[in-house]
Amino acid sequence: MSASLAIQAEPRVVLSARGLGRDFAGFTAVNDVDLDVEHARIHALIGPNGAGKTTVFNLLTKFLQPTRGSITLLGQDITHTRPDKVARMGLVRSFQISAVFPHLTVRENVKVALQRPAGLAVQFWLPLSALDRLDARADHLIGQLGLARWRDHRAADLSYGRKRVLEIATTLALDPEVLLLDEPMAGMGQEDVAMVAGIIRDVATERAVLMVEHNLSVVADICHHVTVLQRGEIIAAGDYAAVSADPRVRTAYMGSEA
Numbered sequence: 001m002s003a004s005l006a007i008q009a010e011p012r013v014v015l016s017a018r019g020l021g022r023d024f025a026g027f028t029a030v031n032d033v034d035l036d037v038e039h040a041r042i043h044a045l046i047g048p049n050g051a052g053k054t055t056v057f058n059l060l061t062k063f064l065q066p067t068r069g070s071i072t073l074l075g076q077d078i079t080h081t082r083p084d085k086v087a088r089m090g091l092v093r094s095f096q097i098s099a100v101f102p103h104l105t106v107r108e109n110v111k112v113a114l115q116r117p118a119g120l121a122v123q124f125w126l127p128l129s130a131l132d133r134l135d136a137r138a139d140h141l142i143g144q145l146g147l148a149r150w151r152d153h154r155a156a157d158l159s160y161g162r163k164r165v166l167e168i169a170t171t172l173a174l175d176p177e178v179l180l181l182d183e184p185m186a187g188m189g190q191e192d193v194a195m196v197a198g199i200i201r202d203v204a205t206e207r208a209v210l211m212v213e214h215n216l217s218v219v220a221d222i223c224h225h226v227t228v229l230q231r232g233e234i235i236a237a238g239d240y241a242a243v244s245a246d247p248r249v250r251t252a253y254m255g256s257e258a
């Protein structure tokens, strides 16, 4: 374990779920899931294909309404709260690269994100020059995420890994308390994986990160807490060493591609 994982402040739960469940026409996709996501920690949600990870993300962000259970964000019950309000309250999900505009530069993309109220569509009728006042904030964020060298490059010309970092930057423009990342390493080469893992670790010093990730060496490296799902239910939870030694987890992963 690295030094940055070893030094921890007092845990503060910012997002929690209790007894979370979702049925689809009689099929139980998620059942009895309890989660506690803490500030300044990276929490991984892992499990074989079809385990219910995406459904849990959709439930937490309220894209899907739970059939059972409750969700609390920053001390407030959000079980029946609309997704746009949940985003404004500070729970933001990073979408795939489609959230980035390929013909805009890195800086323009971040500025567009900075002027966007959480959960609402971008206001396309504003000319980009109207966003000049956001230059300093955009540059700060770009610097934080190691994108300064690419500030004036079009998003389309970035490497795949840097596009993902830009996409995380646009999400961070909303200054979320809890950032949900859906397979941030998907489709990346080894070098980009290491770069993006470092960025996620930095980002998580100021907020909670919950991520679905199939790359278990990344999970082992950067995640403080791991919850393992199988067939919609939690079969193990704890640090990576504990869950990876659990016989139920080993069995669940046998024969799966993860």
Ligand SMILES: Nc1ncnc2c1ncn2[C@@H]1O[C@H](COP(=O)(O)OP(=O)(O)OP(=O)(O)O)[C@@H](O)[C@H]1O
Binding pocket: 024, 027, 028, 029, 047, 048, 049, 050, 051, 052, 053, 054, 055, 056
């Ligand atoms: N809208 C839906 N209607 C019916 N069944 C669904 C729906 N969404 C998900 N499911 C089912 O719920 C189960 C869990 O799916 P989910 O996508 O959450 O799993 P996952 O762990 O994210 O899988 P993967 O790793 O393959 O993305 C699957 O059996 C899936 O077919």
